[in-house]
Amino acid sequence: MESDAAVLLDGLSVRLGRRPVLDGVTARFGGRAIGLLGPNGAGKTTLINTLLGFVRPTSGSARVFGHDVRRRPSAVRALCGYMPETDAIVPGLTGVRFVCLMGELAGLPARDALVRAHDVLHFVGLGEARYRNVETYSTGMRQLVKLAQALVAGPRLLILDEPTAGLDPRHRAEFLRLVRELLEVDHVTVLISSHLLRDVEEVCDQVLILRDGRVAAFRDVAAERRAAAGSYDLELRGPEDEFVRRLAAAGVSLERAPRGRWRLEEGGPHTIPLLLETAVACGVQVRRLERRRDSLEEIFLQAMGEAP
Amino acid sequence: MTIRERRYVPWDGRWTRPWVRWLVLPRYGLRAAFRSRLFASLYTMGFAAPLLGLLVIYVDARADQLGQIGAVLAGFEIDRRTFRLFLEVQSRIAFVVGLIVGPAMVADELAAGALPLVLARPIGRWGYIAGKLATPALLLSGLTWIPGLALVLFKTSLSGSAWLLANLRIPAALFAASWCWIALICLLALASTAVAGSKSWGRGLFFALFVAPAAAGRAAATIAGLDGALAVDLSATVGTLYQWLFGDPVTTGLSPAVAVLAVLAWCGAAALVIDRRIRPVRIVR
Numbered sequence: 001m002e003s004d005a006a007v008l009l010d011g012l013s014v015r016l017g018r019r020p021v022l023d024g025v026t027a028r029f030g031g032r033a034i035g036l037l038g039p040n041g042a043g044k045t046t047l048i049n050t051l052l053g054f055v056r057p058t059s060g061s062a063r064v065f066g067h068d069v070r071r072r073p074s075a076v077r078a079l080c081g082y083m084p085e086t087d088a089i090v091p092g093l094t095g096v097r098f099v100c101l102m103g104e105l106a107g108l109p110a111r112d113a114l115v116r117a118h119d120v121l122h123f124v125g126l127g128e129a130r131y132r133n134v135e136t137y138s139t140g141m142r143q144l145v146k147l148a149q150a151l152v153a154g155p156r157l158l159i160l161d162e163p164t165a166g167l168d169p170r171h172r173a174e175f176l177r178l179v180r181e182l183l184e185v186d187h188v189t190v191l192i193s194s195h196l197l198r199d200v201e202e203v204c205d206q207v208l209i210l211r212d213g214r215v216a217a218f219r220d221v222a223a224e225r226r227a228a229a230g231s232y233d234l235e236l237r238g239p240e241d242e243f244v245r246r247l248a249a250a251g252v253s254l255e256r257a258p259r260g261r262w263r264l265e266e267g268g269p270h271t272i273p274l275l276l277e278t279a280v281a282c283g284v285q286v287r288r289l290e291r292r293r294d295s296l297e298e299i300f301l302q303a304m305g306e307a308p
Numbered sequence: 309m310t311i312r313e314r315r316y317v318p319w320d321g322r323w324t325r326p327w328v329r330w331l332v333l334p335r336y337g338l339r340a341a342f343r344s345r346l347f348a349s350l351y352t353m354g355f356a357a358p359l360l361g362l363l364v365i366y367v368d369a370r371a372d373q374l375g376q377i378g379a380v381l382a383g384f385e386i387d388r389r390t391f392r393l394f395l396e397v398q399s400r401i402a403f404v405v406g407l408i409v410g411p412a413m414v415a416d417e418l419a420a421g422a423l424p425l426v427l428a429r430p431i432g433r434w435g436y437i438a439g440k441l442a443t444p445a446l447l448l449s450g451l452t453w454i455p456g457l458a459l460v461l462f463k464t465s466l467s468g469s470a471w472l473l474a475n476l477r478i479p480a481a482l483f484a485a486s487w488c489w490i491a492l493i494c495l496l497a498l499a500s501t502a503v504a505g506s507k508s509w510g511r512g513l514f515f516a517l518f519v520a521p522a523a524a525g526r527a528a529a530t531i532a533g534l535d536g537a538l539a540v541d542l543s544a545t546v547g548t549l550y551q552w553l554f555g556d557p558v559t560t561g562l563s564p565a566v567a568v569l570a571v572l573a574w575c576g577a578a579a580l581v582i583d584r585r586i587r588p589v590r591i592v593r
Binding site: 084104107120154 | 422
């Protein structure tokens with residue numbers, strides 16, 4: 001039973017021992033790249049472990065492309081490629097053998113697995129190092145070989161747990177470029193769990209923010225980005241109330257925004273000159289005027305209840 | 309030279325059947341084991357007794373044609389005791405092989421935290437465990453019941469099927485006794501490593517399981533007269549089983565029923581430990 005949503009969570013609760021880790025999580029991941037955010041202990045890794053069938057839900061359900069993770073864990077795993085946060089490499093194997101083994105375990109015939117291993121190692125940029133033992137790889141190379149093993153069987157859902165942890169800026173940029181390249185392939189949906197908001201912001205179109213095992217926010221950031229395309233944020237100094245009143249009289253409304261700013265929705269071509277003229281007339285300094293871009297940090301802080 | 313395009317392409321080829329995927333693990337396990345020349349040499353030496361057995365059976369069968377050698381061997385009989393002796397020798401070699409290979413099967417993956425990676429594949433946890441147990445089981449089979457049955461077949465080919473019909477207990481005992489030993493070694497080796505978490509500590513624990521309880525059991529039997537305490541001595545337990553299965557008088561001081569129960573208990577306990585320890589995630593309660 002296939003579903004168009006990569007992941008469907010319906011009142012998902014998970015207890016580990018007596019400790020509730022996920023509590024009634026409901027979400028529908030219909031995007032191509034989903035970011036999973038939250039502070040330590042929020043339940044991100046438990047959610048991934050539940051999707052992979054490592055942990056059984058206490059109540060509610062989780063489905064991956066329509067397959068229930070409790071009833072059909074093998075079918076779910078067959079659709080997933082998983083890159084764990086930990087080092088998790090099998091020592092004593094060359095890069096190509098390691099990836100080939102993972103491919104064969106996923107169900108590729110031996111010969112095909114070997115060819116695919118070469119292909120995905122070239123794709124991630126480890127073509128030159130594929131005959132080296134994996135334990136000799138640097139941190140960046142280890143992350144790449146973990147990505148390669150996750151990709152070798154052509155997963156529908158690629159689960160990346162802290163994929164850029166420990167990477168230097170160059171390797172991080174390279175890694176995110178690979179993820180963006182993967183998103184150009186229709187076949188793949190990516191679920192990224194990360195502490196690094198910038199990583200998620202650069203790649204994801206949906207974001208699920210967890211807090212204490214509950215959904216703190218579930219936002220379609222791609223849609224929000226589109227909606228905010230004509231909006232501006234302003235930072236003013238001086239008699240703001242007078243300025244806002246005059247603008248309102250001229251048919252332009254400003255709204256209060258976080259951090260003491262003002263927000264202008266739907267600024268047309270004549271709005272900005274009008275706004276600047278009014279500012280001069282009122283003696284207001286326009287310290288900042290920029291296209292609105294609800295940063296993920298703001299969304300995250302709002303979700304955590306720490307918005308300024 | 310193959311020119312590769314640096315581009316990701318989804319897989320749309322064929323898949324292997326889910327119930328055969330675990331067989332990938334013993335293939336890789338055997339390849340890893342024989343990468344060590346030392347191990348390969350040791351394993352090859354394990355075929356000395358089967359080769360000697362072939363020679364003895366041949367000479368025995370052709371004693372009348374071999375002059376003086378035949379006269380020397382005239383009183384020697386190839387019977388169930390000969391095959392039990394063969395299995396006892398091979399079991400000791402199998403123990404050493406198990407000590408080397410068994411803990412190596414999962415130690416690296418445990419130490420590297422690679423279990424989530426492997427168990428995220430559609431093979432299942434018990435598929436993974438079966439795959440890991442299969443490597444030492446195959447290696448030990450190659451030293452115990454497979455050459456044992458080959459010797460039985462050789463003897464039958466030389467002495468005729470009447471010999472086999474009269475000694476049907478021998479192949480059955482070879483097979484059953486070998487599998488008792490193989491199951492014990494494989495399960496205990498995997499359980500030891502699962503507890504210890506590393507190859508060297510796993511080997512140490514595995515070795516200790518055969519030595520420490522044996523010493524304690526023998527001490528309890530000798531000092532306090534508790535013969536049942538020998539049940540914790542794996543050598544005595546398996547020795548009892550061998551004698552019983554081959555139809556020989558049991559001389560170990562342990563009843564076959566107790567020996568069977570002891571082997572089942574050891575295997576059960578090891579399986580329980582494996583079930584608890586070989587998991588993709590360790591839950592801190």
